Structures are given as C-alpha cells and as structure tokens.
Amino acid sequence: xxxxxxxxxxxxxxxxxxxxxxxxxxxxxxxxxxxxxxxxxxxxxxxxxxxxxxxxxxxxxxxxxxxxxxxxxxxxxxxxxxxxxxxxxxxxxxxxxxxxxxxxxxxxxxxxxxxxxxxxxxxxxxxxxxxxxxxxxxxxxxxxxxxxxxxxxxxxxxxxxxxxxxxxxxxxxxxxxxxxxxxxxxxxx
Numbered sequence: 001x002x003x004x005x006x007x008x009x010x011x012x013x014x015x016x017x018x019x020x021x022x023x024x025x026x027x028x029x030x031x032x033x034x035x036x037x038x039x040x041x042x043x044x045x046x047x048x049x050x051x052x053x054x055x056x057x058x059x060x061x062x063x064x065x066x067x068x069x070x071x072x073x074x075x076x077x078x079x080x081x082x083x084x085x086x087x088x089x090x091x092x093x094x095x096x097x098x099x100x101x102x103x104x105x106x107x108x109x110x111x112x113x114x115x116x117x118x119x120x121x122x123x124x125x126x127x128x129x130x131x132x133x134x135x136x137x138x139x140x141x142x143x144x145x146x147x148x149x150x151x152x153x154x155x156x157x158x159x160x161x162x163x164x165x166x167x168x169x170x171x172x173x174x175x176x177x178x179x180x181x182x183x184x185x186x187x188x189x
Contacts, residue, residue, distance in 0.1 A: 050187070081105065123144065150174075153172055
C-alpha cells in the first residue's frame with residue numbers, strides 16, 4: 001500500500017508541476033510585447049532622480065557659463081507618468097521670480113507623449129521615438145495650446161550616456177528663429 005501512495009503522490013506532484021508550467025507559459029503568450037512607445041517610456045523612467053549641469057545656448061552667449069541647472073525627474077501616477085522639472089540650481093521654487101518649467105511624459109496608445117508647461121504660457125505637445133540603439137529619445141512638435149507670442153518649445157532630444165549622465169537638447173522657436181539649449185547633466189541623487 002505504501003508504494004502505491006508514493007507513486008500516487010509523485011504522480012499528483014508531477015501533474016501540478018505541469019499545470020503550473022502550462023499556466024506560466026499561457027501568461028507569457030497572453031502578455032503582448034511592449035510597444036516601441038512603452039520601451040521609450042521605460043527608458044525615460046530610468047532617468048528618475050536629481051540632476052545638475054551647465055546649459056549651453058549658442059545663440060545667446062551670455063547664458064553660457066552661468067549657474068548650472070537643476071533637474072528633478074520623478075515617476076508618478078503608479079508608473080504611468082514622468083514629471084520633469086527644471087530650475088536654476090540653488091534657487092527657491094518661486095515661480096514669480098524664477099523660471100520653473102514642468103514637462104510631463106506619458107504613453108497614450110502607441111505614442112510616447114510630452115507636454116511642456118512653458119514659462120512662456122503655452123503647452124507644446126510633442127511625440128517621441130527612440131533611436132535604434134536605444135540611447136536617444138527624440139520629440140517633435142505635434143500641436144501647441146496657448147499663446148506663442150513669446151515663443152514656444154519646438155523639439156527635444158534626451159540622450160542616455162550612462163546611469164549617472166545624460167544630455168538634453170531643447171529647441172525653442174521665437175518667431176522664425178530657433179534657439180538651441182544643450183544641458184549636460186550629472187546625477188546628484
């Protein structure tokens with residue numbers, strides 16, 4: 001009788017192992033591969049943290065070599081959005097005195113979206129795509145809400161260098177003139 005119980009126990013354990021394996025295999029079949037937009041967004045999430053570094057603006061030389069910029073990037077809304085906040089380093093969060101643009105990144109359908117809440121009073125909406133090497137996400141303007149009287153952000157590029165270093169290139173359009181800002185950022189936290 002004991003050998004029969006042993007064989008029966010072994011048989012039941014084998015069946016449960018096969019059932020769990022089939023269940024796990026079914027889960028991987030049911031879950032679709034992430035879209036390109038989701039892969040790009042997941043890359044943007046790795047930038048979460050505190051960053052500082054200089055800004056270079058070739059068209060406005062007096063801005064070069066000034067105070068470094070501080071960037072806070074955080075993942076929010078249960079992982080569905082990234083908040084990007086720039087300000088001049090070591091300045092208080094006083095929107096009446098200092099620039100403090102906020103940018104939101106999120107995925108909607110098959111698009112990685114960026115909405116920039118600009119100090120110029122408008123909200124450019126851009127969509128982005130990741131480069132084939134997975135190191136750069138480039139955003140192009142789709143539409144803009146609000147007045148463009150004082151110009152607007154037109155283009156943005158985020159380039160991953162390593163876990164503690166990335167660059168951002170933002171293009172601002174003032175009338176028909178393009179102004180490029182290059183941020184060379186190092187992680188502080």
